[in-house]
Amino acid sequence: MELSLLFEKSVLILILTAITLGIATYLTYGERKVAAFLQDRLGPNRAGIYGIFQPLADAGKMFFKEELIPRNAEKWLFIMGPGLAMVTACITSAVIPWGTDLVLFGRNISLQVADVDIGILYIMGIVSVGVYGIMIGGWASNNKYSLYGAIRASSQMISYELSMGLALIAIIMMSGSLSLREIVDQQSGWHGMKWNILFQPLGFILFFTCALAETNRAPFDLPECETELIGGYHTEYSSMKLGFYLFAEYINMFVSSAVMSIVYLGGYNFPFMDAAWFSTHPNWLGAISVAVMFAKVSFFIFLFMWIRWTLPRFRYDQLMHLGWKSLIPLALINMLLTGLGMLLWGK
C-alpha cells in the first residue's frame, strides 16, 4: 500500500470519528431542543447563547460523576459492555460514502474509508454484533431489571434484523451489487433524482421501522422503558459508562440515518448534479454532495426525534406481533413484487 493512501485514509478516519462524536454530542442538545419545540417549551438556554454549550456542560458533568460498580457485578464484563456498544456503533461508518471524489493536491480523494464490495452486508454484520454491548452490560450488572432490558433488547434486535435484511434484499435485487458506492451511483439517473424510494416505497417504510427498532428508539425503546424497568439495561451504570451507552444510541441513530439516505434517498445525489459546470469543478460538486448528504441525514434524525416525542411506546407483545406477523410477511411480499416488477418491466 502506498504511504500517501495510508495517510489519506488515516486522516479521513480521524475526521470521520471526530465528526461522528461531535454530532452525537450535539444530537443530545438537538433532541432536547426538538422535544422542547414539540412540547411548546424553550429547552436548554442557560449555557451560552441559546444553550449552545449545554452538551459540553453535560459531558463535563458525566466525567466528574462518581463511578460505581455494583459489588456483585462481573467487573470486567461490566466495563466491557459500554465499550463494545461504543465500538460497534463507531465502526459502522467505515463503508459509508459521504460524497463524490474530491481532487486535492493532484490526487483523487474518495470520501469513503473502505469501498468493500460487500458494504451492505458489513453493516448488517456490525448491527447484528451490536447486540452484545447491551446484552453483556445488562447481564453483568447482576440486576433483574438490567437483565430484562438486555433480553428485551436482544430479542427485539434479532427479530427486526430479519425484516431489515429482507427489505434490503429487494434493493440488492434491483442494484445487483452489495457495494454502497455502486448503490448510490445507480441512483444518479434522471438528473440525480432516480432515488430508490420511488421504486421501493414499501421497502422504505419497512426499513425505517426496523431502523427505529434497531436503534432502540421510541416507540420501540422497551429495553430502557423507564416505567417498567427503571432504566433498562443501563440501570446500574453511572458516570461516563452511562454516557457511552447514551452516546452509542445517538451514533447508531446518525449512522442508520446515513444508511437510509444512501439506500433509499439517493445518498449524495442531488437534482441537476450532472450539469456541465460541475464536471469542471469537482471540488464544488464534492462539497455540495457532502452538504446534501448531511442534509438528508439531518432530516432523518429530525424524523427520529419527531416520532419519539409524538408516539407512545408499544407494549412488548405488540412489538413482537408487529415484527413477526406484519413486517416479515410485508417484507416477503415486497421482495416478490420487486422480482415481479423486474421480470415485467426489466430493470
Place this chain on the structure above:
Amino acid sequence: MKPDSIFHTVEISHYIYLSCVLFCIGLFGVLFRRNAIVLLMCIELMLNAVNLLFTAFSSYMGDSSGQLFVFFVMVVAAAEAAVGLAILVMMFRNTRTTDVSFLSNLKG
C-alpha cells in the same frame, strides 16, 4: 500488503495445521465438559475448524464449491443449535440441571 499476496507466503499446510488444532481443542472440550451448552459450543468450534479448512482449500484451488459447502455447514450448525438449545431448555425444565451425565440415570 496486497490481499492476494498471502497466497505466496502462507502455505496451505499452515491452514491445515491450524484447523486440526482447533478441531482437537473442540474434541477435547466435548470429551471433558459436562455442561450441555458448552458441549454444543465445542461442536460449533469443531464445525468452524472444518469450515476454515474448506475455505482454505477452496481459495488455494480457485474453486468456489468449497466455500459453498461452508454455507451448508452453517445451515446445519444453525439448525443444530436451535434444536439442541430447545432440547436443553426442556431438559433443564425437567431436571433443573444442564449436566449431561445426569441423564444417564435411565441406565438403572
Place this chain on the structure above:
Amino acid sequence: MPELSKIPWPFLILSFISILCALYVVTSNSPIRSVLALILTFFSISAHYVMLNAQFLAIVNLIVYAGAIMVLFLFVLMLLNLNKETEPLKSNKWLIGAAVSAGLLLLVFTASIQTSSEHIMRHPEAGTGLVKSLGKVLFTDYLVPFELSGILFLAAMVGAVMLGKRDAANESDTEITGREEV
C-alpha cells in the same frame, strides 16, 4: 511442523488468537465467558477468511455465528441463570482421558499431513470468494442441496418451536419462557 520464522506475522497472530480463545472456551468455568471467547474465536476465523480472499464468507460467518447462533446461546445462559456456581466439572480422570485422546487425534492428523505430498498447491485464481461467482455456482450446481437445506432449516425451526413451547400439563413448575424460536 513448518518453521515459525517463515510464516508471516498476520497469520501467526490470528492463529494465536484463535487457538488461545478456543482453549479458553473449553477450559473456562463460567459458561458466559466461554460464549464470549467463542465469539472472539469466530472473529479471528472471519479474519482468516478475509486473508483467504473470501470476504463474503467472512461477513456471513459473522452474521450467522456471532450475530445469531451465539446470541441464542447467550440468551439461554442468561435465562437459565447458569454461571460459575452451577457449573458441573468432571474429575481429573476425565481430564487426562480427554487430553490424551485429543492429543492422539492431533498426532494422527499431523502424521498424515506430514506424509502427504502437496499436489493441491495450484496457483489461486482471484475472485473465487466474490458474491457473483459464489452465487453462480450455488444456483446452478448446488441448487438442489440449497433447496433441501432450506427445508431442513424449516423443519428445525418448527421443531425448536414445538420443543420450546410450554407444556400445558406441567405449567406449574417452570418459570422459563421458551423463546428459543428467534
